[in-house]
Structure formats: structure tokens, C-alpha cells
Amino acid sequence: MLNRKDLLGTADLSKEEILSVIDLAEQYSNENIKNVNNTRILKNMTQINLFFENSTRTQVSFEIAGTKLGTNIVNFPLKNSSQSKGETLLDLASTLNSMFPDILVIRHPKSGAVQLISEKVKCSVINAGDGNHEHxxxxxxxxxxxxxxxxxxxxxxxxxxxxxxxxxxxxxxxxxxxxxxxxxxxxxxxxxxxxxxxxxxxxxxxxxxxxxxxxxxxxxxxxxxxxxxxxxxxxxxxxxxxxxxxxxxxxxxxxxxxxxxxxxxxxxxxxxxxxxxxxxxxxxxxxVEVGLAIRMAVLDLLTRRHPLREKCQEH
Amino acid sequence: MSRALTFINALLIDPATSEQAFGSLTMESGFITRINGPTKGTVIDCQKACLAPGIVDLGVHIGEPGERHKESFRSASLAAASGGITSMVTFPNTLPTIDNPELLEFFINRSKESSIVRILPAAAITKNCKGKEICELGFLQDKGAVAFTNGLRCIKDLKIFLKALTYAASLELPYIGHCQDYFLSKGTSATSGSFATQMGLPSAPIESEKICLERDASLAEISGIHYHASQITTELSLETIKNLKSKGKKITAGTSIHHLIFDEKDIGNYRTFFKINPPLRSKSDKEVLLQTISDDSIDTISSFHLPQDEESKRLPYELAASGAIGLQTLLPAGLKLVQEGYLDLPKLFKKISLNPSKLVNSKCGKLAEGCPADLVIFNPNVPFVLDRFSLLSKAKNTPFDGYKLCGKVLRTFVNGIEVYNCGH
CATH class of the missing domain: 3.40.50.1370 (Aspartate/ornithine carbamoyltransferase)
Known part of the structure; x- marks a missing residue:
């Protein structure tokens, strides 16, 4: 179990939390090889990928991880966006908050920026790398x-x-x-x-x-x-x-x-x-292969208490 | 103003004599006229509260001109008066920079219209504080500059810096230096060490302060100017100061109250209200500063009041503006040091009132006949929890929010006129 809303770093993760992610990833890893369909797990959830810094592998990995679990993915376009028009990070955070995403995956070139956003939004935030701080x-x-x-x-x-x-x-x-x-x-x-x-x-x-x-x-x-x-x-x-x-x-x-x-x-x-x-x-x-399974496990574990999932389990 | 007023039953704190004793003080026509003499005029019973010379805060940033949304003469002086500060030595790094006599005249006129405490302006030594061209230092002095400084910027070009200091030395005004090496500190927001490493913040080594101090002190010696190192915040540079002083150099040093109360761990999870310049240091550096604060190595303690609006603080740590407000927390934080036994009340007022006064050649800072009646009456034993929104500065960027402090200012007088009364 991950008893937290966000995954911002590994500094405050307990051994049990780390092992729970790795164990679940092991399962996903095996299922991915067998082409098991897991798209019902996070069905109807919205995942926004917000990459303030160029990334190919991490962003694609999160995108495929979300797809495999059935989330609706929005890659937030940051080039030519409101950010380049001078919108502050926190204004952007409150804008996103009003769109009711369920998961935000964020990468930012400055240390602590992902934590700052996580304090202002209600949904789960996954740090996909902040400055020289954590990944x-x-x-x-x-x-x-x-x-x-x-x-x-x-x-x-x-x-x-x-x-x-x-x-x-x-x-x-x-x-x-x-x-x-x-x-x-x-x-x-x-x-x-x-x-x-x-x-x-x-x-x-x-x-x-x-x-x-x-x-x-x-x-x-x-x-x-x-x-x-x-x-x-x-x-x-x-x-x-x-x-x-x-x-x-x-x-x-x-x-x-x-x-x-x-x-x-x-x-x-x-x-x-x-x-x-x-x-x-x-x-x-x-x-790289394991990365996909780990990200699936993190997406899954962080949203275990999400109301949409409880509904899913009832059916 | 001519009406006489006598305070009786007050704990008189005189930093000039290092004494504190119950007694009375009479003031008339804006001056202190008698200590422990017969009462004259209106009598005010202080009920054993402390009476001390008003605080002279060195290095205050006022948002005027240019950034009145952050602070104005009015808001800053109201905050100062309620914090027991009677003189603010202001820094010139405003928008535009106070680097010419016309602007200084405007600045002083604005302060006279709006400020209820004394404004003692420091003027820029180089144009726009860019370290390239020397300002009209003579004209600036004539208009009322009490010191020269380059704000929070280090002058890179030593040749220009030396010329500027030498020129200023002939005017017999002091230079207030910000000792952080330009190249080592550029683009950094923390002190090198485990904390900055763990948090992934760009950092400068503590040597940045020492190297700049040594460099500046050498140039100051050649020029003959009185150099004041405004913020000594590490053990390393404290040793340098002690060494320079032991050799009789014309140098004085100050520190900021924030560096005596907080250390880098207080930044926690990127709390930007703790982002100040120089950055907060390690716990051991803070402890060393505290252990030596009662001796004469550090001459002045100031708030380095630097208002920043919420927008410029609500950013990722590296990008957030640095600075903290401090006019209303300088005295309570100083009293905390007294309560913890690091120094006594006369020593505290020596560092927050008498020594800064001497630096800028002001006659304040003493409880003596003939001195200006700039006074603060306070009760050091009233505990409170600070709520930043209760502060009078326009900007509310204080690291003391939610912090337990002690001490309440009851009344403040500037030039014999009451500028603050807690009962009103």
C-alpha cells in the first residue's frame, strides 16, 4: 500500500511501501508479457501529463502505463501555452484542479516545483523528476x-x-x-x-x-x-x-x-x-521494460481509495 | 513639542553605559532633558516596563519608489513604530535606484510626507548598483545620504570598487557592504552542504562570504573608508572579522536577526518565506554566532526588512524572490535571545540601537541628556504567537508566522512625539 496522496520522492517512503510497489510491478510485468488486459483498473480516470522539461522515455512510459490501465490521458501542451504567456505555476495548478483530473504526472526543471503544485491540487501527483531533487x-x-x-x-x-x-x-x-x-x-x-x-x-x-x-x-x-x-x-x-x-x-x-x-x-x-x-x-x-510496470503499479496504488475505483469494484 | 513629559517607574536601559536600572526620564522639545531628576510636565507611570532608546534598523528596503504594492513609507513606518523602531537606515536598491541627488531629494521629501519615523537614507555608490560608474557621491551626501552601499550586489571590478571607496572615504561616510562573492553566489539559493544536496538546490559555499569580506576589507584598508560588513552569518567570516578587528582595522560588522533565530533546516520542504540573502546557514554556524553575539565581534543586529509580495514567493524555491520582512519582529526576536541568555538588554540595545546610530553618525541610541527623544517603552514578558496577517507591512513575508515570541511594545516616541501607543 502507498498510504499517501502523492508520490513526490523516495526520501520518506518506508521499506514496506517500496516493496509493495515493487511486488505489484512484478505482477504487472508478468501480465504485460502475457498481454493481459488491465484497462478496467483505472477506467474513466483522467491522467494529465505535465512536462515542463523535455522528456521522451519517462513521458512515453507514463503514457503507456496509463493506457494499459485504462486511464484517459491528456498530454498538457506546454509549448505556446499559458505558461509562455506568463501564467504562474500555481495559477496553472488551480486551472488544472478545476478540470477534475485524477492523476497529475509532473516533471519540472526546478527542485521542489512538483511539491508546490501538489499542495494546491486535490488529485494524486506523481513526481516524474524535479530539478536536481528527486525522480x-x-x-x-x-x-x-x-x-x-x-x-x-x-x-x-x-x-x-x-x-x-x-x-x-x-x-x-x-x-x-x-x-x-x-x-x-x-x-x-x-x-x-x-x-x-x-x-x-x-x-x-x-x-x-x-x-x-x-x-x-x-x-x-x-x-x-x-x-x-x-x-x-x-x-x-x-x-x-x-x-x-x-x-x-x-x-x-x-x-x-x-x-x-x-x-x-x-x-x-x-x-x-x-x-x-x-x-x-x-x-x-x-x-525501460521494468519502468513501465513500476509506473503502472504506482498509478494503481496511489488511486486505491479513489471513489471511481470503489464503484468499479462494486460492479 | 515643547511640553515636558516625565516617565517614572521605568526600567531604563542605556546601552552606552551598559546599565539597566529603575528610574525616571524627562523629555522636552524633542530631547531627553533629564535622567532620574525631579519630575517635570506630564508624568507617565511606566509600571516597571522597559524604557530604551528607539531601535535604529540598518538596511531596510522600502518599496518606494517603484514597488509601493510591496511597501510604502507609510506602511513601513507604521510597522516600524509598532516594532519600536525609530530610525530606518534605508537601502537604495529601489526602482529606480537611489543613485542621483534628484532622486534622493524626492525620496527624502516622500519620507517627510509619509513616514512617522526617521528615515536615514543610504545612497548607491555606483550607478544603478551595477558596479561600473561611480555616483555623484558628494551631491548625495549634501542631499542627506548617511552611508553608501551597493545594495545586495557585490562589485565585481576591483579597480572601480577601490576608486569608489577611496572617493567615498574623503567624504567620511561609511560603506555598507554585502559580503557574498558575485561568481560563487550567482544563481544559488542555499548554502552548500547536506541540506542543499538532499533538496537538490543550487548552493554557494560559506567561503563565498569570507572571500568577499577579505577582499572588501583589503580594499577598504587601502581607501581608508569605514567598512561595515552588513551581514556576517558564518563562523568562517566571523573569525575573519575578529582577526581584522584585533589588528585595529577600521571595520565593523553586523548580522541579521533571522540568521540568529533560524537555520537552513527551517526551510523544510521548500518554504520560500525562509529564502533570504545570504541564505540560512547550518545549525552549527548559527550556534557559533549566538555564542559570540554578546561580545564585540558583531556590532549590529538588523532585520534587513525586505518586503516581497505573495506572487514572488509562491514559486519553486530557486525561482522565488529572497527576503523577509522584519520591522515588527526584530525586537521580539531580540528579546528571545535575551531570554535564552545569549545577551542582556543593554547589550541587545547596543546592537540594535547605539551601534547602528554611531555607524551613520546619528545621535540616537543613548539615554542621555541632550540626545534626541527617540524612545521605546515595552514589556519584555508578554508572550504571543505571531500571525503574519496581523503585521502592518503591506507584504506579509515573515518566517515567524505561527512562531512563539515574547515582548510587547507599549509606546514609541520619535523626536519626543508619540508615534505608537498600543492602547490606541
Missing amino acids: PTQALLDAQTIRKRLGRISGLKIAICGDIAHSRVARSNIFCLKTLGNKIRVVGPKTLIPKGIENLGVEVTHNMFDGLQDIDVVMVLRLQKERMDGGFFSSEREYFHYYGLDERKMQYANPNAIIMHPGPMNRGIEIDGDLADDINRSVITKQ
Whole structure:
């Protein structure tokens, strides 16, 4: 069960809540393969996708997740919209509120913006990424991918590598995987490791060889050049040499270690192309598949108490 | 105004002598004429309430000209009077900037029409506070500027800054500096550390304050100006100030009451009323400031009153405007520090009244014969829960909403005239 109206982050999720999402996603994952029709589950519900920041995979994933559960989906057009005419975020929130949506899926380039909207609307809000803050469904899908592949999701050693500073995926993963009882190490150049991150209960190292020692899961993050205002690293070739995941560095990890990446990948910058495609170790495409099931599970669990569903169950 | 008035049975708090004792005070024609002498004129029994020199608040932002929807001379001065503030040293970063004598004259005339407390304007040192061209500092002084400042902006070009300070030094007015390095603090809204990291907020290291302070202090020394660092908020820069003072440099320092009461954890889930400039610091920085607040490292405590309308605060944290109002909460928050034992009442008034007065060469801030009768009478023991909508400022952006405070202003006098009476 998710005993909450909104899913804004993983920082305040309990272990039970995380496992309930993952367990249900497991079920959806299997049903998706068998082409089970689940469109009655969220029938007649309205889901609005509100993406203030460009996204392809997450938006499409939420869209298909909603479709598979039978929601009516509206992709709110933000280009040429009232936002570009100067409407404030909260005015937009109250406008949307008056249209009685049941679920809002929001991505915004500024940390905390999704929470701000969630405080003003009555329906459930799912954070699809806010600034450098959180991206909870990514962390949940990562946890499930790990469990699927390694058979457990606790007591593991997990390295998160690269651009931690600009990564909401890193933050959500740290909170989620810590709660589940794993050891986390963050690895990256000092400029991309934000100050005080060790107080979130992670180990910090600036050397990939040390960082990957005895690791079960290697999470590689995208270098978020669009969020950088200069001076975080010298050149892409130097970055790849010291921090890009390649065969040489991978030797230091456990022989059975898996490789993850939230996508989209910059091949030859943070990850070697061949490693990314190595189906024995890389689970990158699996992550996308699991992502769909996780989002279905989140949509389902957040709306369990919705009146439309109670009606459905009566019939 | 010529009518004499004697307050009896008052706890007189004199920051100049660091003493507090029950006694009487007589004022006449706008001046304090006698302490503990025979009563003269109308007698007012203070019933053991405190009587102190009125507060001189440094770095007040008034929305005039340009942003009267946020604050006006009228609303700000009503708020000030009810908060025991009798002089506001205003900042020039208005719309347009107070950077020329004509505008300063207009500003002063508007204040005379509308303000019930004293307005002591600081003028811009560079045009539009852009740090590129020096203002007509002599003319500005002639029109009544009491200090120069560049508002909340750091001057990037050291050559221009040095010239400006040197020119100002010859006029013998102080410079009030905002110590936050331009490049390190640009685009940030929090202090680097675990909190900013967890919340994903762009942040500046605390060194931003120290580096700018050291830089400014060096230039100030070359120029010979009296430099006042308006907001020292970290242990690092506090050490720098102590060091500079121990070497006898012509430097003074202040801090904001908000940095003494709150720390970054109070921001919680992106509460934008806690977004101020410089940003709130760690708990340990706040504790260090509090532990040293009773010594002479920090000279002034101010509210840095900066009104912002609801629209500019109801935004994602990074995009929200920074600043908090503080005219009516400076005294109660200061009294909280007294109750918690960090400093005594005369020390508090030294930092909120006497020292800011001295900085801008005003004769206020003392309970002494011949000094202006700018006075506040208050009861420090009345508890209340602050409701932001009860405040008199037009903008209601206070971090103290719902906060338990103590202390009630009973009456405020400016130049011997009653400007606030809680019974009316």
C-alpha cells in the first residue's frame, strides 16, 4: 500500500511501501508479457501529463502505463501555452484542479516545483523528476530491476558513478536503496559530488578503481551537460578516461556485477558502447521494460481509495 | 513639542553605559532633558516596563519608489513604530535606484510626507548598483545620504570598487557592504552542504562570504573608508572579522536577526518565506554566532526588512524572490535571545540601537541628556504567537508566522512625539 496522496520522492517512503510497489510491478510485468488486459483498473480516470522539461522515455512510459490501465490521458501542451504567456505555476495548478483530473504526472526543471503544485491540487501527483531533487519512479524501477536480476534487493554493494551533483536519479536511488538496506558508494570527480553527501549515509570516492571494488551493481549516470554552467570537468575524453565505465574498470567489480544506466546514454563519455550492449551484464533495456510496470503499479496504488475505483469494484 | 513629559517607574536601559536600572526620564522639545531628576510636565507611570532608546534598523528596503504594492513609507513606518523602531537606515536598491541627488531629494521629501519615523537614507555608490560608474557621491551626501552601499550586489571590478571607496572615504561616510562573492553566489539559493544536496538546490559555499569580506576589507584598508560588513552569518567570516578587528582595522560588522533565530533546516520542504540573502546557514554556524553575539565581534543586529509580495514567493524555491520582512519582529526576536541568555538588554540595545546610530553618525541610541527623544517603552514578558496577517507591512513575508515570541511594545516616541501607543 502507498498510504499517501502523492508520490513526490523516495526520501520518506518506508521499506514496506517500496516493496509493495515493487511486488505489484512484478505482477504487472508478468501480465504485460502475457498481454493481459488491465484497462478496467483505472477506467474513466483522467491522467494529465505535465512536462515542463523535455522528456521522451519517462513521458512515453507514463503514457503507456496509463493506457494499459485504462486511464484517459491528456498530454498538457506546454509549448505556446499559458505558461509562455506568463501564467504562474500555481495559477496553472488551480486551472488544472478545476478540470477534475485524477492523476497529475509532473516533471519540472526546478527542485521542489512538483511539491508546490501538489499542495494546491486535490488529485494524486506523481513526481516524474524535479530539478536536481528527486525522480522516485526511476529509483523504484532500478530497485526492481536489481531484484529481478540478482534475486534480492538488500545487503548489496551499489556504486553510483558520475554526475551526482546534477542527478535527481542519484538522490532518489540513494534514499530508496538505503531504506532497503544496501551499501551505497558514490564515485565521481570532486566537482560532480555535492558537498555533504556523505551525511546521506553514502561512501564517497573519486577514483573508479577504488569505487568499483567488490561492487554488485554499477549505476552509471548521464553527464548532464545541459545543467552545467561550465568548469565541472575538462574534456569528454579525459572524463571518459577516468570516469567512463569500461572493461578495465569493470574488472574491479564483482564478477557477477550488473550495469545500469537511467538513459539516455552518452556512449563513449560515461559508458563504453560495448559494455552498454553486453546483455550478460548490462540491464539497461530491462530498466525501460521494468519502468513501465513500476509506473503502472504506482498509478494503481496511489488511486486505491479513489471513489471511481470503489464503484468499479462494486460492479 | 515643547511640553515636558516625565516617565517614572521605568526600567531604563542605556546601552552606552551598559546599565539597566529603575528610574525616571524627562523629555522636552524633542530631547531627553533629564535622567532620574525631579519630575517635570506630564508624568507617565511606566509600571516597571522597559524604557530604551528607539531601535535604529540598518538596511531596510522600502518599496518606494517603484514597488509601493510591496511597501510604502507609510506602511513601513507604521510597522516600524509598532516594532519600536525609530530610525530606518534605508537601502537604495529601489526602482529606480537611489543613485542621483534628484532622486534622493524626492525620496527624502516622500519620507517627510509619509513616514512617522526617521528615515536615514543610504545612497548607491555606483550607478544603478551595477558596479561600473561611480555616483555623484558628494551631491548625495549634501542631499542627506548617511552611508553608501551597493545594495545586495557585490562589485565585481576591483579597480572601480577601490576608486569608489577611496572617493567615498574623503567624504567620511561609511560603506555598507554585502559580503557574498558575485561568481560563487550567482544563481544559488542555499548554502552548500547536506541540506542543499538532499533538496537538490543550487548552493554557494560559506567561503563565498569570507572571500568577499577579505577582499572588501583589503580594499577598504587601502581607501581608508569605514567598512561595515552588513551581514556576517558564518563562523568562517566571523573569525575573519575578529582577526581584522584585533589588528585595529577600521571595520565593523553586523548580522541579521533571522540568521540568529533560524537555520537552513527551517526551510523544510521548500518554504520560500525562509529564502533570504545570504541564505540560512547550518545549525552549527548559527550556534557559533549566538555564542559570540554578546561580545564585540558583531556590532549590529538588523532585520534587513525586505518586503516581497505573495506572487514572488509562491514559486519553486530557486525561482522565488529572497527576503523577509522584519520591522515588527526584530525586537521580539531580540528579546528571545535575551531570554535564552545569549545577551542582556543593554547589550541587545547596543546592537540594535547605539551601534547602528554611531555607524551613520546619528545621535540616537543613548539615554542621555541632550540626545534626541527617540524612545521605546515595552514589556519584555508578554508572550504571543505571531500571525503574519496581523503585521502592518503591506507584504506579509515573515518566517515567524505561527512562531512563539515574547515582548510587547507599549509606546514609541520619535523626536519626543508619540508615534505608537498600543492602547490606541
